[in-house]
Amino acid sequence: MTTADVSRSTIVVFVLFAIQYTLLDSVRVLGAHPDIMLLLPVSAGYVGGPERGAVFGFAGGLVADLFLPTTFGLSALVGCLLGYGVGLATEGLVRSSWWLPVVVAAAATATGLVAYAILGSLLGEPKQLTVFLTPALSVATPAAAILAIPVLRLVAWAVPPAPSRAHQVGSIR
């Protein structure tokens, strides 16, 4: 990645974080809110491949963890694994369908939330699985499907496509 790519990436991380922290945290259904910070590693992995997805997931997760009351580092771990996993899973896909990123975003967000709750339970907070997970899934997963395309386009502006996908740039942007 060039210096310009790093600058654009930094801008994207902070723009998405600002939207989450100032706007989306106020959107409340069943006590839960949309989580755009999970879409960051998903989009980065989808566009840039597993390595870039992991880096964006780690960076975005650390930024989010600074403002969350839960265990510090948990969002970074989930983010880097999620970005890596999405990058690997979508590496060989032909991206000719408009609904593919929407499905990927929804499924990956749900996976990320479940992983977060399981890891939180392992760290001594079992109620994350039994109390918080269902409302979070009910709200954040459909919200991820709705926000997938705009977030993907924003992240694609900052993340260069993975070498294996350079020929598919037109279908992403």
Added chain:
Amino acid sequence: MARRRRPRRSRRSLTIVLLVLASITIITLDYRGGGHGAISAVKRAAHDTFSPVQRGVDAVVRPIGSFFAGAVHYGALQQQNAKLRAEIGDLERRVLEGSATRQELEQLEQLEHLPWIDGIQTVTGEVVGLNTSNFAATIQLNVGTSSGVDEGMPVVGGAGLVGQVIEAWKSGSTVRLVTDPRFAVSVRFGSPAGYALALGEGVSKALAVQYVAPGASLHRGEVLMTSGLQNASFPSDIPVATITSFSSTPSSTQEAVSAKPVADLPALQYVDVMLWYPGQ
């Protein structure tokens, strides 16, 4: 081709391994409390840096959101307004009726030397954010260390206990609500006093009250107060919740008790932070 793929795959694997190890290290430091001071300092600095941005956006967005919310909920707001007016009238009547009782109680207090929260200094804060995480029940206030607020301080509002401060920075603080599963408070009930532990069970859910002996004398609507036992996390005599249900079976070792928080948590707008430290 195979030779060019191997270095890329190796670098990719190395990247994810390094990031996972870094994440696990950070989690371990926070979990064990080893990096607590450093991590807390970084989080406070982050909050202090971002607070002006949050306030600026909030100042723009809140009136817009309120306009649409008011337009959508106009009918419900009218009904709520009428209901509140009726409640205010009822409360004013009770204040007058309670004044005679209060005078008598003050005299008893002087005899019994009961600790009262009235003697504790408080700072009033406005709720400026809700649940930053989908996995915690918290609120954010616009008062922080510059107003004397610090971690561990109790927060009260409405009719009783709201929660406890868990993070504080210059211009704000985060409060863990009584409904958060990680929240626990020692309570007392009945006369002679029985003691139990009230635990949060999740947003909008009743509190679970544990360590109540089977057959204990309980009543629906009975108010649970903070016990204020030695080295307690909260001063004594703060209303916490009212008992909504209790039951036990012949083989159970404790009564299954549920209690509804007295504070109207969904409608909180202003709260008081008690400038009091646990164990004080």
